[in-house]
Amino acid sequence: MAQATESLPSTPAMTLGTRSSRPRGLAARTLIRVLRDPVGVVGLAILAALSAVALLAPIVASFDPLEIGAGTPLEAPSRAHPFGTDDLGRDVYSRVVHGGRISLWIAVASATAALAMAVPLGLLAGYGGGYVDAAIARLFDTIFAFPSILIGIGFVAVLGTSLRNVVLAVAIINIPTLGRLTRVAILAQKSEEYVEAARSIGASGARVAARHILPNATPPLVVQTALVMGEAVLLEAAFSFLGLGSRPPTPSWGVMLNEGRNFLAQAWWLGFFPGVAITLMILALNALADALRSALNPRRL
Amino acid sequence: MLAYVVGRLLQTIPVLLLTSVIVFLFLRAVPGDPAMVMAGQNATPQQLEALRKRFGLDEPLVTQYATWMSRLARGDLGTAYVTERPISSLILQRLPATLHLAFGAMFVMLVVGMPLGILGAIRPYHPLSQLLSMLVAIALAVPTFWLGILLILVFAVSRDWLPASGYVSVFDQPVEAITRLILPSLTLGSFGTAVLIRFLKSSISEAGNADFVRTAYAKGLRERAVILGHVLRIALLPVVTILAIQFGQLLGGAVVTEAIFGWPGVGRLILDAIGNRDYLIVQSTMLLFVATFVVLNILADVCYALLDPRIRLGR
Numbered sequence: 001m002a003q004a005t006e007s008l009p010s011t012p013a014m015t016l017g018t019r020s021s022r023p024r025g026l027a028a029r030t031l032i033r034v035l036r037d038p039v040g041v042v043g044l045a046i047l048a049a050l051s052a053v054a055l056l057a058p059i060v061a062s063f064d065p066l067e068i069g070a071g072t073p074l075e076a077p078s079r080a081h082p083f084g085t086d087d088l089g090r091d092v093y094s095r096v097v098h099g100g101r102i103s104l105w106i107a108v109a110s111a112t113a114a115l116a117m118a119v120p121l122g123l124l125a126g127y128g129g130g131y132v133d134a135a136i137a138r139l140f141d142t143i144f145a146f147p148s149i150l151i152g153i154g155f156v157a158v159l160g161t162s163l164r165n166v167v168l169a170v171a172i173i174n175i176p177t178l179g180r181l182t183r184v185a186i187l188a189q190k191s192e193e194y195v196e197a198a199r200s201i202g203a204s205g206a207r208v209a210a211r212h213i214l215p216n217a218t219p220p221l222v223v224q225t226a227l228v229m230g231e232a233v234l235l236e237a238a239f240s241f242l243g244l245g246s247r248p249p250t251p252s253w254g255v256m257l258n259e260g261r262n263f264l265a266q267a268w269w270l271g272f273f274p275g276v277a278i279t280l281m282i283l284a285l286n287a288l289a290d291a292l293r294s295a296l297n298p299r300r301l
Numbered sequence: 302m303l304a305y306v307v308g309r310l311l312q313t314i315p316v317l318l319l320t321s322v323i324v325f326l327f328l329r330a331v332p333g334d335p336a337m338v339m340a341g342q343n344a345t346p347q348q349l350e351a352l353r354k355r356f357g358l359d360e361p362l363v364t365q366y367a368t369w370m371s372r373l374a375r376g377d378l379g380t381a382y383v384t385e386r387p388i389s390s391l392i393l394q395r396l397p398a399t400l401h402l403a404f405g406a407m408f409v410m411l412v413v414g415m416p417l418g419i420l421g422a423i424r425p426y427h428p429l430s431q432l433l434s435m436l437v438a439i440a441l442a443v444p445t446f447w448l449g450i451l452l453i454l455v456f457a458v459s460r461d462w463l464p465a466s467g468y469v470s471v472f473d474q475p476v477e478a479i480t481r482l483i484l485p486s487l488t489l490g491s492f493g494t495a496v497l498i499r500f501l502k503s504s505i506s507e508a509g510n511a512d513f514v515r516t517a518y519a520k521g522l523r524e525r526a527v528i529l530g531h532v533l534r535i536a537l538l539p540v541v542t543i544l545a546i547q548f549g550q551l552l553g554g555a556v557v558t559e560a561i562f563g564w565p566g567v568g569r570l571i572l573d574a575i576g577n578r579d580y581l582i583v584q585s586t587m588l589l590f591v592a593t594f595v596v597l598n599i600l601a602d603v604c605y606a607l608l609d610p611r612i613r614l615g616r
Contacts, residue, residue: 142319145591145598147553153571154587158327158580234444238557241446242572257447261561264450265458272454275447283442 026219033295040291046284050277054100061094065251070094074267084269086259092269095251096277102252103233103281106167110232111225113171114178119221121175122182123209126190133183140176148173152235156244163236166245170232178224185217219296223289230285237278253278305606306599313595320591321373324584325366356581378585383577388585392567398468399566401478402558403551405486406493410547414494415540418501422536423528425506433498440495445554449488449561456484466563489558493547500543501536508536538609545601549594 034040053060062080063070071085078084083092125136143151152169159165186209189195198208239245240254248255253274260270336352337344344352353359357368372379378388421430457465464481471478508514509532517527556568567586574582 138315138319141316142323145316145320145549145594146587147550147590147594149553149556150571150587150590153556153575154324154327154583156575230442237444238446241444242557242560244575254446257450261450264454268454268458271447271450275444275450278444278447279439279442282444283438286438286442 030292030295034288034291037291037294039287040295043284043287043289043291046280047288050100050281050284051104053097054104057098057101061091061097063091063094065090065095065098066249067091067094074263074270076267077269083273084267086256086267086270087263092256092273095256096253096273098251099253099256099274100277100281102163102246102250103236103278106163106170106236107229107232107281107285109167110170110174111228113167114174114228115221115225117171118175118178119182119214119217122179122217123186123214125179126183126186127205127209127213136179136183140179143172144176146173148231148235149238152239153242153244156239161239161244161247163246166236166239167232169239170228170235173235174224174228174231178221178228181220181224182214182217185220186213189213189216223293223296226285226289226292230282230289233278233281233285302606306603309599309602313599316595317592320595321370321588322366324588324591325369327580327584327587329362329365373588379581381574381582382579388582391570391582392586392589395565395567395570397470398564399552399555399559399568401468401471401482402485402489402555402564402566403548405482406490406551406554407544407548409486409490410493410497410544413490414497415501417494418498419505419533421498422502422505422509425502434502437495437498440491441499443491445488445492446557446561448491449484449558452484452488453561468564468566485558485562485564488561489551489554492554493551496547497540497543501540504539505532505536508532511535538605541604541608542598542601545597548597549590552590552593 034044067090069089070091071081071089073085073087073089075081075085075089081091081093083096086092086095121136121139125133146154151173152166155169155172156162156165159168190213195208195212198212199205203212236245236252237254237257240250240252241258243258246252246255248259256274257271260267260274264271336349336356336358340348340352357365360368369379376389378392380386381388381391384391417433421433424430453465456463463484465484467481469478469481514527514531517531522530552567555564555566556571558564559566559568560572567589571583571586574580574586
């Protein structure tokens with residue numbers, strides 16, 4: 001495969017914390033390709049806008065998201081309250097803006113936690129082979145067999161409802177995909193000459209795996225990480241909607257939709273704007289993943 | 302062929318065993334004393350002791366697990382803590398509603414997803430095809446529960462066209478049951494439909510580039526004959542697997558959909574059980590869902606092997 005040309009000793013590393021002597025190579029070229037792809041531009045633009053709004057929430061929001069009586073209850077969208085007010089008179093726009101912080105945080109934390117658990121397992125499976133590989137493969141199969149929402153439900157049932165548990169659940173759900181991607185990359189690279197070269201100058205197994213082989217698993221992992229972040233946003237909203245994640249009065253998008261559900265007949269805006277926000281964020285992350293996938297496609301390198 | 306099926310079945314044994322251990326440990330991993338959590342703060346020591354005896358919580362973990370497994374082998378899932386009813390009968394009572402929903406969603410996936418996916422793949426540059434791609438991207442991003450809310454807003458709140466909640470069995474009142482199924486099935490089926498369309502587009506266009514397709518054109522076959530006789534025959538095979546995986550995910554998605562539409566199914570049973578801290582129900586229902594998923598996957602693989610000789614002969 002053409003990917004092998006990318007995997008010569010001076011392997012260009014991307015995000016995973018391993019730095020090589022020439023960090024600009026693949027990462028810079030990938031970014032340029034993503035920016036030339038309309039799908040990538042749209043994804044990045046939406047994501048940048050949502051992140052900026054979330055990070056600057058205290059400035060962008062016109063009211064305190066928890067302030068009861070910022071307007072009269074169930075006020076329709078107007079200039080003062082662009083997304084209307086909820087049953088307690090809280091400003092829905094300000095709540096949506098602050099909700100972005102929770103979703104963004106969940107996305108980053110879950111992806112990090114998922115990578116931290118899946119990549120070592122994948123490395124171990126690919127490098128260890130034999131029984132180790134078989135055992136880890138069955139573990140992946142088992143996790144994969146749980147419908148993803150159920151893992152989360154089981155988790156919070158046992159450990160209690162909290163954002164940390166949602167992050168853990170999302171991370172665990174994504175172990176099989178990320179772990180398998182890592183494992184496959186290791187298997188493909190294990191017998192390459194540069195690995196042998198690294199071993200022959202005395203590098204330890206762990207060092208070879210982490211510094212020389214892992215960077216070659218990076219492209220598929222980067223794509224999958226974007227998808228994991230989208231799934232994290234989705235699941236946090238779903239859990240909060242079911243009352244298993246964030247709790248009222250936290251302005252989480254899922255919580256807002258759950259609260260708005262009871263007022264659909266009087267106030268459509270309560271069930272509308274938080275959903276638009278969730279959809280936009282997931283859409284942007286999926287688009288980014290698509291653009292990254294075609295930018296990192298080995299056939300194009 | 303038999304060897305293939307047996308091999309596949311053997312592979313699932315560790316998965317199911319591991320699942321049972323994980324699911325079993327769920328109940329034991331509750332921080333603090335499970336009996337205390339179940340009985341509440343004000344329980345007397347006698348009550349706690351009785352609870353521990355009843356659920357065998359005073360026995361060593363290995364014994365507890367062995368007891369649970371041997372009961373399972375006899376089809377006994379245990380007794381619900383709150384309602385004091387056998388869990389198997391609780392599940393059986395809720396199962397029809399969930400199956401209605403799952404089959405409704407599968408119906409949406411097949412009836413909407415298959416034709417659109419095939420048409421989109423055959424005419425990739427048609428404007429409608431590009432519109433379809435955009436719709437698919439949106440459908441993949443819209444959360445199930447929000448779609449449910451939107452559908453209720455449009456079809457039940459602002460227009461009184463379709464009911465927003467309630468379940469009736471098809472076997473009792475077929476027409477009423479189907480009108481009540483429309484919104485929940487669309488809600489639950491939209492994500493899977495998008496996955497299917499996306500998958501069909503890539504698998505059909507990939508098969509379209511194969512050598513045997515060029516050969517078919519070269520020998521003078523018309524496009525229709527090539528697509529129906531050669532491309533689709535290959536490209537539609539993996540759909541079996543996609544459907545099996547999606548069905549498993551549907552069972553999970555049903556939890557959310559049932560919550561929105563007030564649907565008295567297994568998903569509601571799980572949510573209520575979590576609310577009541579009735580862990581035995583959660584444990585048993587999860588095992589049931591996972592087992593269903595695993596069995597469906599074997600069935601899919603077997604279908605696949607029957608349809609495609611390359612697989613059962615090991616390529």
